[in-house]
Amino acid sequence: MVETLADIGGLLEADGAFEGYQLVTVDRESLVVQRGSTSAALLALPSLWRDEERVARAIASCGFQGTLLVCLGSHEQMALVPGIRRQSPTTCLALPTSPEMLGAMLGINLDTVETQMRAKERGQLAERYRFELGELIAIANAINSERDINRLLGLILEKSRYVTGADAGSIYVLVPDLETEEKLRSFIPERPEGARGPQLLRFEVAQNESLAIDFRSFTIRVSSRSIVGAAVLRREVINIPDLHDLGRHNPWGVEHDRSFDEHTGYQTRSVLTVPLINHRDQVIGVLQLINKKTTPGKPLIGSDFQTKVVPFDDHSVELCKTLASQAGISLENALLYNELQQVFEGFVDASVQAIESRDPTTSGHSRRVADLTVGLAEVVCGEERGPYGTVVFNSDDIKAIEYAGLLHDFGKIGVPEAVLVKARKLYDWQRDMIVVRFDYIRQWLRSETMRKKLDLVRHGEGAGLLQALDEALAKQEDYLDLCVATVLEANQPTVMDQDRPALLKDIANQTYIDPRGETLPYLHNHEMQCLSIMRGSLNSVERGQIESHVVHTFNYLCSIPWGPRFGQIPKIAGAHHEKLDGTGYPNGKTSMQIPVQAKMMAIADIFDALTASDRPYKKAVHWKRALDIIGMEMKAGKLDPELVRLFTEARVYRRVITEE
Numbered sequence: 001m002v003e004t005l006a007d008i009g010g011l012l013e014a015d016g017a018f019e020g021y022q023l024v025t026v027d028r029e030s031l032v033v034q035r036g037s038t039s040a041a042l043l044a045l046p047s048l049w050r051d052e053e054r055v056a057r058a059i060a061s062c063g064f065q066g067t068l069l070v071c072l073g074s075h076e077q078m079a080l081v082p083g084i085r086r087q088s089p090t091t092c093l094a095l096p097t098s099p100e101m102l103g104a105m106l107g108i109n110l111d112t113v114e115t116q117m118r119a120k121e122r123g124q125l126a127e128r129y130r131f132e133l134g135e136l137i138a139i140a141n142a143i144n145s146e147r148d149i150n151r152l153l154g155l156i157l158e159k160s161r162y163v164t165g166a167d168a169g170s171i172y173v174l175v176p177d178l179e180t181e182e183k184l185r186s187f188i189p190e191r192p193e194g195a196r197g198p199q200l201l202r203f204e205v206a207q208n209e210s211l212a213i214d215f216r217s218f219t220i221r222v223s224s225r226s227i228v229g230a231a232v233l234r235r236e237v238i239n240i241p242d243l244h245d246l247g248r249h250n251p252w253g254v255e256h257d258r259s260f261d262e263h264t265g266y267q268t269r270s271v272l273t274v275p276l277i278n279h280r281d282q283v284i285g286v287l288q289l290i291n292k293k294t295t296p297g298k299p300l301i302g303s304d305f306q307t308k309v310v311p312f313d314d315h316s317v318e319l320c321k322t323l324a325s326q327a328g329i330s331l332e333n334a335l336l337y338n339e340l341q342q343v344f345e346g347f348v349d350a351s352v353q354a355i356e357s358r359d360p361t362t363s364g365h366s367r368r369v370a371d372l373t374v375g376l377a378e379v380v381c382g383e384e385r386g387p388y389g390t391v392v393f394n395s396d397d398i399k400a401i402e403y404a405g406l407l408h409d410f411g412k413i414g415v416p417e418a419v420l421v422k423a424r425k426l427y428d429w430q431r432d433m434i435v436v437r438f439d440y441i442r443q444w445l446r447s448e449t450m451r452k453k454l455d456l457v458r459h460g461e462g463a464g465l466l467q468a469l470d471e472a473l474a475k476q477e478d479y480l481d482l483c484v485a486t487v488l489e490a491n492q493p494t495v496m497d498q499d500r501p502a503l504l505k506d507i508a509n510q511t512y513i514d515p516r517g518e519t520l521p522y523l524h525n526h527e528m529q530c531l532s533i534m535r536g537s538l539n540s541v542e543r544g545q546i547e548s549h550v551v552h553t554f555n556y557l558c559s560i561p562w563g564p565r566f567g568q569i570p571k572i573a574g575a576h577h578e579k580l581d582g583t584g585y586p587n588g589k590t591s592m593q594i595p596v597q598a599k600m601m602a603i604a605d606i607f608d609a610l611t612a613s614d615r616p617y618k619k620a621v622h623w624k625r626a627l628d629i630i631g632m633e634m635k636a637g638k639l640d641p642e643l644v645r646l647f648t649e650a651r652v653y654r655r656v657i658t659e660e
């Protein structure tokens with residue numbers, strides 16, 4: 001029979017039935033027996049197991065993941081065991097007992113402990129996987145929603161370091177080697193379809209938790225001798241446990257440039273390099289992580305590089321590969337988005353150039369209107385009170401306003417060029433025809449005077465009548481000079497004075513005989529209509545053609561699939577000539593029907609039209625006078641008072657003019 005701790009210890013060491021058990025420690029109150037590498041049993045006498053604190057320390061000192069507490073004692077003492085609360089699995093064994101009972105008790109209970117440990121480990125592992133899966137999903141959502149290349153690269157690197165516990169890292173992006181490409185063209189003018197030209201790796205972003213980095217972008221050639229180059233060419237993960245021991249394990253044949261470490265005092269040890277591959281199975285970059293830490297979040301100092309840096313384990317590699325796969329696709333999407341954005345920006349710029357080539361007199365107007373409208377929109381966003389205190393424009397809204405401003409006059413491409421550039425009331429050819437007509441009338445009057453003088457001479461009339469004819473001709477020629485001067489003055493696009501309409505009417509009532517013998521007026525009806533324009537240079541028909549540019553703009557912009565981000569652009573640009581009181585065009589919309597962006601653009605458009613110095617049909621007015629005119633339009637109920645106030649008080653106009 002087994003009656004004491006000494007009996008149990010001797011039995012464990014001598015009895016073959018207890019093979020697999022190992023006696024670890026023994027003293028007068030307890031002994032520790034180990035089975036396997038993870039579980040053990042603490043067999044304790046009542047003097048120990050009745051003391052909560054002492055037994056807790058004894059269990060902790062065992063150092064095993066699972067420790068079974070076996071309470072030994074008499075049958076009477078065993079009755080106290082159920083009332084004792086323990087954090088460790090607990091059982092009891094009354095002494096004396098048989099070796100068979102001791103073996104059965106240890107075997108069954110340690111099996112139970114190990115089963116519980118495995119269940120706990122599986123639960124922890126499942127919880128870890130759930131956490132990591134959640135993190136990967138969150139990271140994927142974050143990087144998928146980011147379109148800015150620099151922020152995306154920083155986010156990819158930050159999250160990769162987070163899931164692997166890396167202290168530092170960097171990202172390289174593959175870019176074309178244009179210089180080498182140009183040289184190759186002279187030797188290989190035609191490359192097979194789908195072949196990629198020579199590439200460079202551009203160092204785009206770097207992060208280091210232990211060292212402040214003076215980051216500078218640079219490029220390196222793709223070489224099998226460099227770690228990142230080998231990852232690109234091999235299209236595989238390169239996991240180096242310790243760069244300081246690279247000579248012993250280097251199946252890739254790579255070299256490490258130690259200049260950075262030598263210059264900064266940093267030690268690059270464990271390195272994980274993963275190629276970033278897009279959905280077309282092309283390598284587009286490289287993610288490199290440096291120094292996996294045993295205590296993530298804490299910087300490495302001094303000897304930490306030897307004691308707290310470990311190799312990237314298989315689990316970290318798998319996590320990084322999973323993240324890199326998503327990152328490669330996200331980076332490719334961002335690059336494509338950026339490329340499309342550049343193409344679209346180029347398209348908008350080309351459209352503006354097309355507008356200005358049709359109407360060079362308004363060169364720069366579209367850009368200035370866009371700048372002014374964006375400036376006013378930014379001021380509106382900063383308002384916390386008033387009618388626009390709740391209006392907020394996000395980055396897409398601001399970009400839509402900019403595009404609408406740039407393209408607001410694109411419909412002018414559908415207006416006759418002669419009307420667009422008409423600087424005076426008459427086209428130049430019309431003015432020249434009138435001048436030539438008066439030259440003919442002058443010669444006709446002279447011929448008529450000469451004919452009359454010849455008739456007088458034939459009839460023997462005296463010199464007095466001949467002189468009278470000369471005086472009459474001189475007066476007629478003076479009148480013709482007045483007619484020409486009046487027409488040329490009336491042709492200017494300035495406001496007509498009160499006397500000129502009557503004088504023009506008198507001129508139009510005069511007649512002459514053309515070479516075919518027809519009696520014609522000095523000025524035709526359509527010429528009189530143009531010269532009688534009270535202000536500006538356009539008649540009603542031409543003004544209608546000019547105003548139609550808004551309709552052309554709206555229809556043109558509606559034909560472009562803007563998508564939800566920029567879907568408001570046609571409505572904004574198509575309403576910039578509408579007035580709050582319904583007197584605008586093309587649809588006579590009132591305040592509630594006009595988008596606020598169009599109301600802002602109306603102010604910007606008027607201000608630039610007034611202050612622009614490149615209009616041949618008018619002189620630029622001073623910016624203060626332009627604000628006065630805008631103020632009068634506001635008081636007349638045509639412009640939004642609050643927007644005019646913000647435009648003026650915030651001095652938005654300074655974006656395009658200099659205050660003097």
